[in-house]
Amino acid sequence: MQNRIFLSPPHMGGDELKYVKEAFDSNYIAPLGEFVNRFENSISNYTGAKSALALSSGTAAIHLALRVLGIKQGDKVLASTFTFIGSVAPIIYQNAEPVFVDSDNSWNADPNLVEDAIKKEKPKAFIVTHLYGQSADIKSIAQICQRYGVVLIEDAAESLGAKFENKHTGRYGRFGIYSFNGNKIITTSGGGMLISDDERDIEYAKKLSTQAREPKLWYEHTEIGYNYRMSNILAAIGVGQMEVLDKRIARKREIFEIYKNALSDIDEIEWMPEIDGSFGNRWLTTMSLKESNPFKVIEALSKENIESRPLWKPMHLQKIFKDAKFYGTGVSEALFNSGVCLPSPTALGDKEIEDIASIIRRSVCNSN
Numbered sequence: 001m002q003n004r005i006f007l008s009p010p011h012m013g014g015d016e017l018k019y020v021k022e023a024f025d026s027n028y029i030a031p032l033g034e035f036v037n038r039f040e041n042s043i044s045n046y047t048g049a050k051s052a053l054a055l056s057s058g059t060a061a062i063h064l065a066l067r068v069l070g071i072k073q074g075d076k077v078l079a080s081t082f083t084f085i086g087s088v089a090p091i092i093y094q095n096a097e098p099v100f101v102d103s104d105n106s107w108n109a110d111p112n113l114v115e116d117a118i119k120k121e122k123p124k125a126f127i128v129t130h131l132y133g134q135s136a137d138i139k140s141i142a143q144i145c146q147r148y149g150v151v152l153i154e155d156a157a158e159s160l161g162a163k164f165e166n167k168h169t170g171r172y173g174r175f176g177i178y179s180f181n182g183n184k185i186i187t188t189s190g191g192g193m194l195i196s197d198d199e200r201d202i203e204y205a206k207k208l209s210t211q212a213r214e215p216k217l218w219y220e221h222t223e224i225g226y227n228y229r230m231s232n233i234l235a236a237i238g239v240g241q242m243e244v245l246d247k248r249i250a251r252k253r254e255i256f257e258i259y260k261n262a263l264s265d266i267d268e269i270e271w272m273p274e275i276d277g278s279f280g281n282r283w284l285t286t287m288s289l290k291e292s293n294p295f296k297v298i299e300a301l302s303k304e305n306i307e308s309r310p311l312w313k314p315m316h317l318q319k320i321f322k323d324a325k326f327y328g329t330g331v332s333e334a335l336f337n338s339g340v341c342l343p344s345p346t347a348l349g350d351k352e353i354e355d356i357a358s359i360i361r362r363s364v365c366n367s368n
């Protein structure tokens with residue numbers, strides 16, 4: 001059997017080890033050091049954000065955004081239902097109430113439902129996800145949030161480098177977050193970044209991320225913080241990964257094109273759209289099937305030792321959120337029941353992707 005093909009495994013560029021060794025040689029194994037600053041600067045320069053804070057995970061970044069905003073018990077926070085749990089668990093950490101909004105045919109949050117939910121629920125904030133590296137209709141969403149005084153937090157964990165009208169996802173809200181978990185478009189093995197144009201917000205988030213120490217020589221605490229900062233060693237990996245980010249995006253987009261071209265004659269298949277005005281990073285190539293059973297595809301690939309998965313199970317369908325309010329039309333549920341995430345490793349060659357496409361073709365065409 002061939003080596004397992006994963007959905008989106010880490011893909012080092014080559015200089016990461018050199019930077020990790022520099023960190024070792026300087027003995028900055030201890031949490032903070034020059035690479036943390038360099039990684040933050042690199043993300044700031046790349047996205048255009050005024051400040052960036054390197055953290056232990058994307059989930060931690062969302063949690064800190066909510067803490068900085070003072071979200072607490074009794075507050076409502078709106079969130080995309082079609083997302084990963086890390087996007088919304090921090091609402092519960094803060095004892096606030098999540099309210100979920102469905103997707104439209106962009107697969108991302110439906111601006112009409114967002115406005116409807118904001119009018120009725122009066123949430124303090126909206127956490128919008130840019131799914132699978134594709135920008136949501138973020139300009140409209142940002143305008144709606146502004147009109148009603150709702151703070152926008154962009155979960156761009158999967159969409160580093162994706163843009164809407166040439167502005168990076170993560171830059172439309174008061175806060176944006178990125179993840180460097182092992183399967184993301186670039187990785188530090190684990191990590192996250194909080195960005196904002198408000199330097200005071202980031203300063204406060206930084207304080208909270210390092211156990212909320214007061215600026216005293218001794219350990220003085222007047223509030224409770226977290227141990228959420230990224231280590232210098234992992235930041236060294238991040239600095240190396242930033243050097244190849246644009247290459248990775250270009251390859252992810254090519255992978256999408258290879259699948260699309262190879263399967264273009266199959267009407268059954270619909271691809272996640274790249275909405276007008278946007279540029280996606282195509283972190284994962286994702287498709288939905290009009291009639292066939294997506295598990296047939298997943299099984300057929302699995303037999304060849306190739307990983308694929310259903311799309312994210314919407315949050316409003318999760319048992320832990322069975323009592324949460326939901327504004328929806330059924331779009332994300334239908335996608336969950338019909339969709340597949342296809343293997344999208346940037347290190348694979350064209351031929352390997354075409355071979356995977358052939359397996360998909362056979363399983364789709366034989367399952368009717």
Ligand SMILES: *Cc1c(COP(=O)(O)O)cnc(C)c1O
Pocket residue numbers: 056057058059060083084085086087129155157158178179180181190191192
């Ligand atoms: C990966 C991911 C997160 C969380 O990131 P971690 O770094 O794993 O904590 C949040 N939201 C979405 C949509 C993600 O895909």
